[in-house]
């Protein structure tokens with residue numbers, strides 16, 4: 136590593152999307168504090184999720200598939216801050232780390248991506264769709280039980296190649312990822328959130344630091360987006376209340392209306408046979424309680440074993 140204490144080391148995964156997010160964070164810090172680009176070092180860290188490409192994410196199991204190695208580097212002092220897709224973040228951080236800085240949220244919607252179809256309803260009876268997301272699989276099967284869903288791992292480029300090779304007729308991507316990568320040539324149609332509720336925290340970037348690092352705390356405070364903070368407080372409390380990770384079929388989205396936060400959350404059986412929804416509103420100060428309340432209501436309705444079948 137470096138022995139220059141003035142250098143800010145940003146830890147990130149190495150995918151094109153992760154690097155774009157790290158660069159956005161660096162650029163916002165440069166602008167907010169008039170720091171030169173030379174003062175930053177981007178440190179690429181390989182995570183389990185990056186290493187294991189031949190198995191479904193749900194099967195590898197464990198929380199923090201895309202984050203654990205980065206958090207270890209942060210705790211070890213090998214990096215000074217870590218940039219994450221909040222969608223991939225477990226609801227609780229290890230002792231000594233704090234995650235309280237969010238960049239302004241991107242488009243929260245999922246995108247339907249298909250070379251020969253514009254929408255889910257265009258797909259022929261029994262068509263094949265590729266996704267590695269249990270949420271998207273369950274939501275899709277809930278609407279279209281006739282479709283066949285196959286596992287689709289890899290980055291955007293890999294998935295586009297699989298579509299071109301005819302492995303599947305369609306897939307889903309987050310609009311946020313497409314926008315951040317500037318991929319306007321991908322045949323993607325945004326799906327309204329009323330048709331497909333996004334994952335908790337989709338489209339949000341979070342920056343994690345060591346709890347006792349006051350220098351970094353001060354730097355990050357200037358780029359934190361408060362509205363995104365309120366929305367994620369509600370959504371992540373909802374996820375926590377369901378003991379969910381990004382590996383369970385759960386959707387959740389909060390929006391702000393003045394000083395009110397409105398939250399909608401849903402859980403779907405993995406086979407798509409049932410989808411339960413709750414929604415509510417509260418003052419932003421009570422965002423986390425709102426999330427916990429909706430989760431408790433859904434837990435009560437679902438009963439044990441809901442996610443098993």
Ligand SMILES: NCc1[nH]cc(CCC(=O)O)c1CC(=O)O
Pocket residue numbers: 220221222223307308309311312336337338339340381
């Ligand atoms: N699980 C992978 C992941 N984590 C965050 C994003 C997209 C960007 C975002 O939601 O901020 C993606 C890819 C995808 O869902 O297409």
